[in-house]
Structure formats: C-alpha cells, structure tokens
Amino acid sequence: MLSGSASAPLANAEAPRQPTWCDKMLMKELDPQMRSAYIWFAGALCLLLGSQNMIQPPTTSTFINSVSYAEIPIAQTWLPLVYLPVLFLYNFLFNTFKSTPIVMVTIMCVMYSVIYWVVAINTLLVYDYAGHKEGVLGVEVAWVLWFASNTKSVLFPVMFWSVINDISSRKTATGVPFSRIAYGTLVFGGQLGGIIGSTLAGNNQYLGGTAMLVISQAVALVLVPVFFWQGFKGVANDRARIAIADGDGNVEAAPLEPAGGSADGCRVVGNQLWLLVEGAWMILTHPVLLGIFWIAAAHLIPRVILDYQGTGVVAWKWPAHHGDHSHKAQHNKQLATSFFAWCNLANNLGTMALSMLGLRAIIDKGGLVVGLLACPIICITSVLIVCFAGTEETDARFWTVQIVLVFVNVVQYALNGPCREMLYVRCTRDVKYKAKSWADMYGNIMQKTIAAQINANVNSPKFQPVWSGTYCSVWTAVWIAIAMSLGLYHSTLEKKDLTIGKDGVGSWDCIKKDQARDADVSSPRLGISIQQS
DSSP, rough: OOHHHHHHHHHHHSSSOOOOHHHHTTTTTTTHHEEEEHHHHHHHHHHHHHHHHHHHHHHHHHHHTTTGGGGHHHHHHEEEHHHHHHHHHHHHHHHHHTOOHHHHHHHHHHHHHHHHHHHHHHHTTBTTTTBBBOOOOOOOHHHHHHHHHHHHHHHHHHHHHHHHHOOOOOOOOTTHHHHHHHHHHHHHHHHHHHHHHEEEEEEEEGGTHHHHHHHHHHHHHHHHHHHHHHHHHHHHHHHHHHHHSOOOOGGGGGGGOOOOOOHHHHHHHHHHHHHHHHHHHHHHOOOHHHHHHHHTTTTTTHEEEEHHHHHHHHHHHHHHOOOOOOOHHHHHHHHHHHHHHHHHHHHHHHHHHHHIIIIIIHHHHHHHHHHHHHHHHHHHHHHHHHHHSSOOOOHHHHHEEEEEEEEHHHHHHIIIHHHHHTTTTTOOOHIIIIIIHHHHHHHHHHHHHHHHHHHHHSSSSSOOOOHHHHHHHHHHHHHHHHHHHHHHHHHHHHTTTBTTTTTTTTTTTTHHHHHHHHHHHHSSHHHHHHHOO
C-alpha cells in the first residue's frame, strides 16, 4: 500500500513541465550556453538587418537621382554576373576556413565595410556645403553602391543562416528541434535592428543625410564579427559540455572539421571551379534541394513586380529626376529616402509581432506546410489587389501598393523565411553551406531577373495588370504545389530522423540505385570468399 501510494506522486514528479509562452520566447528550453550563443547571434542579425534597412532606402533614391528610375530593371538584370565572383569568393573562404567560419565572416564584413567607406567619402566630396544640400553622386559610384547593397542583402543572410542551420540540427532532451526554439527569437532580434535602421533612415534629413547612413553601415559591418565570435564561443562551450557528459553527440553537431588553413586553401585553388558548381550539382541530384531552390526566392516574382510599382508611385509623388541638382529635387530625394525607411519600419514591426506571437504556434499546430503556404497565398492576393486598383497615378493607388507590399514583406520575413531555413536543418553540413549558397543566391537572382524582365518588357513605362496578374497566378500555383510537397517531406524526415545528403537521402531514385550498386561491388562478400577458398 505504501509503495503504491508513493508511486503516483513519483510519476507526477517525473512528468516534464510544459514550457510556457514566456519560456519559449526566452529559449528556456535550451541550456545556458546555447541560449547565450543564440542571443549573440540574434545581436549579429540585429546589426545585419538594421544596417541593411538603413542603407537600402538611400541606395534606391541615390540610384534614381544619379542614374534613373528606368534603369532599375537593367541593374537587376546585371546582378547575376555580379553575384558570380561574390559566390566564388564565398565558396573559397568556406573551404579555406572550414574549421574557423569566423574568419570567413570577418573577411566578408571588412570587405563590404571598405566599399561603403569609399562611397561615404565620395558622398562627402560632392556635398554642397554652401547650399547645405546633398550633391548628385557620380554615376559610377551610384552603380557601385547599388551592386554592393543588393549583393550584401542576399549574401549576408545566406552566410548567417548557413552558420545558424549548421548549429541548430540538434534536439532538446524532450525532442524539440533547436531551430523551432530559437528561430523566432533570431527573427525578433533581426527585426529589432530593422526598426532601429529604418528609424535612422527615416530621419536621415536631420541626421546627416546619405553620408551618415553609409558611414553607419560601414561601422556596423565591423561590429558584426564580434557578435559572431561570442556566439561561436557559446556553441563551443556547449559542445564541450556534451562531450564531457557522454562522450558522444549528434553527428551534425560534432566539432567542425579541421582544415589546413590558408596554405591548404591556396593548394585547392585549381579545384575552386568545381567547388563553385558543387552546390549546383547537389541541387540537381536531389529533387528536394531542387524544390528548395525554387521556393527559396519564389516570392521575388510577385514582390519585385510590386516593388517596381511601389518605387514608381514614390517617384511620382516626390520626383527627383536623373541629374536634377535643384534644391527641390534633393529635398524630394530625402523625402523619398525617409518614406522608404518608414515602409521598412512597418515591415519590421509587423514581422516582429508575427514572429513572436505566431511563428512557433503556427509551426507547432500546422507544421511547416502551413508556414510555407502562407506566403504564396498572400503574394498572389496582393498582386491581384494592385491589378484591380488600376493604372492611374492617384493617392489611392499609392497607398494600396504600399500597404500590400507591407503585408507581403511581413509574411515573407516572419513565416516563409524561417520555415524555409528549417528545411535545411535536416541536411548535411556541405548541403547547408554549398547548396544553400547556390539556392539562395542564384535562386534569388534568377527570379529577380525574370521579374526584372517582366517589369522592363511588360510594365514599363506603364503597368499591365492583365499580363502581370496572369504571370503571377501561374507562378504561384507551381509554388504552392512545391511548398506542400516539401513541407510533407520534411515531416517524414523528422519522424524517421533522416538527413538529406547522407546515404542517398533526398536524391533521385536512379542515383540511389547507382550508389547502392557501387557500394555492393566495392564491399567484400564473405560468402563468396569462403567458397573460393
């Protein structure tokens, strides 16, 4: 009787306490070392997104003023060629400093910081100190600023999330993936930085104008590696604790592979061309990665079309035409920069609220499928709303375009982005870095280029709602089908504890058969050996 009565309280005591909403938001389900690491990484993302939201508005307004609004689709079309050497450098640095990714992060941050310092100096040189107004930046410098900001906006998130996905493949003792716990907080940190950056850009006319924003960008990039370094220290401490506790760990969470340093990196320069396309080969041989390649930037087709209309209505409301040195044009340029920044601020606030209040709940209840489907539904709805709003430039159309853009960006940043990154958690380390860099960068530019060509050949000089709506509807239908398939497949991987890129998981069936046949031929056959002996 005594043992029976004591067993019930004991069972109740052993039942794990369910984490509260506050516990989830504060990542209390993680050990202190990993919690600290994720907080530092959130700080790094805060600087990255904050600086990006601070530099993108002046980049766009400067390009319109120094080059022209009509050249934006052309600039977007040239981005694939500019991305190629950047992607080559990124892959080279990853292979050279595989054991110390902080070196890769530091080199990329310092390189872009130098570019922005050069742009800032040129901005100060053309400033009209007598008239207290900004000058017109040279055409060549405006192009450099455009390409720097647009490659940074793609490359740095790829670099950040590759690192995060690499350390987030483990699960807690209760079976909850680290990614599900931490990604909402990371997005929150990023949007907090975005709010600060957008606020600074929105008040640029009171804080030194374009020059101040570019200088702040350069300084922020120097600080980013410090936050990464602190985050890596927390991860290393947590891995050391696991090794001491049980002498074993998750395969994907094992210590980083040793590398030969810069000398070894120089020796493999001859193989860099293959390393550059190795990620593309992984994508082509794995239909799952091919699907991720598609949806990694599928939102850009409708969003770039909407962005072009959004930029157009801003240029209509505050004209600052190419080469216009007048005081009114420069004042309008600052007003346009401020408005772009306030739109970014609205995006950040909405994203922050949705990521903290809805992301974890949606994933827990509906799985990745629901999170991946939200963005295409919002995108096509927004495009159709703009199509039905007509083509006449009015204040009603101006606000319609801006409001739907905010909704599209909020859902993309708060739901679609984190859900897409969770797809990489069940992948090998090579896939996370090499295939992801191709999927995100060239998936991004491929779809931006398609959208830019639609804008250049269909929507310029006047928006064509019928054609734009048709293109986006067909594109979104394919997007929805792929997103559903990926979400369901990811659930299967979670249940079976499989990893894409390992033992043929996720590859085409014909490749699996070839690998199995090769393994069968190369492996020793004990029965045959005995008979022959």
